[in-house]
Amino acid sequence: MNAELPLWEVFIRPRNGLAHKHAGSVHASDDVMALHAARDVYTRRGEGVSIWVVPSAAMTASDPSEKDQNFEPTASKIYRHPTFYEIPEEVGNM
Amino acid sequence: MQDRIALLAIRLADDHLVLGHRVSEWCGHAPVLEEDLAMPNIALDLIGQARSLYAYAGEVEGKGRDEDMIAYLRREREYTNCLLVERPNGDFAETMLKILYFAAYMEPYWQAMTGSKDETLAAIAAKAVKETAYHIRHAGEWVIRLGDGTEESAGRMQAAVELLHPYTAELFENDDLTAELANAGIASEPSDMRAEWDRTIGAIFAEAGLSQPDVPFPHSGGRNGEHGEAMGFLLADLQHMQRTFPGASW
Numbered sequence: 001m002n003a004e005l006p007l008w009e010v011f012i013r014p015r016n017g018l019a020h021k022h023a024g025s026v027h028a029s030d031d032v033m034a035l036h037a038a039r040d041v042y043t044r045r046g047e048g049v050s051i052w053v054v055p056s057a058a059m060t061a062s063d064p065s066e067k068d069q070n071f072e073p074t075a076s077k078i079y080r081h082p083t084f085y086e087i088p089e090e091v092g093n094m
Numbered sequence: 095m096q097d098r099i100a101l102l103a104i105r106l107a108d109d110h111l112v113l114g115h116r117v118s119e120w121c122g123h124a125p126v127l128e129e130d131l132a133m134p135n136i137a138l139d140l141i142g143q144a145r146s147l148y149a150y151a152g153e154v155e156g157k158g159r160d161e162d163m164i165a166y167l168r169r170e171r172e173y174t175n176c177l178l179v180e181r182p183n184g185d186f187a188e189t190m191l192k193i194l195y196f197a198a199y200m201e202p203y204w205q206a207m208t209g210s211k212d213e214t215l216a217a218i219a220a221k222a223v224k225e226t227a228y229h230i231r232h233a234g235e236w237v238i239r240l241g242d243g244t245e246e247s248a249g250r251m252q253a254a255v256e257l258l259h260p261y262t263a264e265l266f267e268n269d270d271l272t273a274e275l276a277n278a279g280i281a282s283e284p285s286d287m288r289a290e291w292d293r294t295i296g297a298i299f300a301e302a303g304l305s306q307p308d309v310p311f312p313h314s315g316g317r318n319g320e321h322g323e324a325m326g327f328l329l330a331d332l333q334h335m336q337r338t339f340p341g342a343s344w
Contacts, residue, residue, distance in 0.1 A: 004125065027126060027127075027128060027130050028128065030240060032235055033239070036132065036231070036232055036235065037128035037129075037132070040128065040131045040132040040135050041127075041131050044131070044135065049190075056159055093215060
């Protein structure tokens with residue numbers, strides 16, 4: 001089944017102004033059918049206004065075993081967090 | 095005129111209820127999970143359209159019947175759906191083709207009905223036209239892929255065409271009721287949809303490598319309540335709960 005119906009990753013944008021977020025994955029024969037499947041599986045309750053589908057094979061993921069070297073050093077760098085000034089309300093989603 | 099509008103609404107609703115019921119039979123049996131959600135989605139669209147039409151028919155005929163009474167408590171001869179929609183599902187190719195044939199007819203029909211002088215029908219049409227456009231796209235993409243797929247899928251798709259094509263002419267039949275309502279500006283004549291249907295099906299078939307067979311003797315009779323053998327079994331299934339527990343509701 002994997003050769004005929006490869007896996008696609010589905011990204012959904014819930015409303016204008018927000019970014020697409022990963023929603024899950026579907027099996028489909030090609031991009032058009034993947035979009036249909038994503039629409040039917042992940043937007044049944046009005047979850048989105050836009051869908052992206054990407055072949056799972058085209059994604060490169062970080063190695064879980066490299067978690068420490070990738071992410072731990074940031075824990076001690078609080079100066080990277082923008083907590084020292086206030087964001088005006090009009091800016092909206094950041 | 096009110097009773098004529100009710101008759102038309104029931105005729106349209108019967109088409110949608112019966113096809114919706116057929117498509118719902120796939121629930122839990124579709125070949126992959128994605129399609130197992132897509133098909134009930136389509137079935138629910140169709141049954142939702144049927145509900146709006148039955149409820150409106152009950153209102154305008156003024157006999158105190160609600161949507162459930164009209165949908166569940168009539169006899170076979172009183173159902174006026176076309177024969178195409180009551181056909182057993184057959185394989186996946188056959189079901190997809192049946193959805194496509196019907197949606198390709200309903201899309202221009204609903205489109206025209208958005209301009210109806212009857213405001214309720216116009217509102218039902220405005221909602222249905224978007225759902226129907228998606229049915230054409232989804233079923234159409236499958237027909238293209240199966241028709242242009244493997245030897246096995248192409249053979250099954252062409253067999254489905256041979257089987258169902260003789261039921262399509264009935265969609266475009268006019269009669270006294272459709273003529274009267276067309277004159278009153280309430281609904282279009284079914285024959286007006288022919289050109290658009292031919293365009294939709296022609297484009298999809300060209301891509302799918304399918305050919306439309308000649309049909310010397312098309313099937314007809316559903317509009318007069320003359321149904322095929324499959325219809326009685328369908329109604330037995332559909333009406334079972336209401337017949338066993340009259341007035342049951344969720």
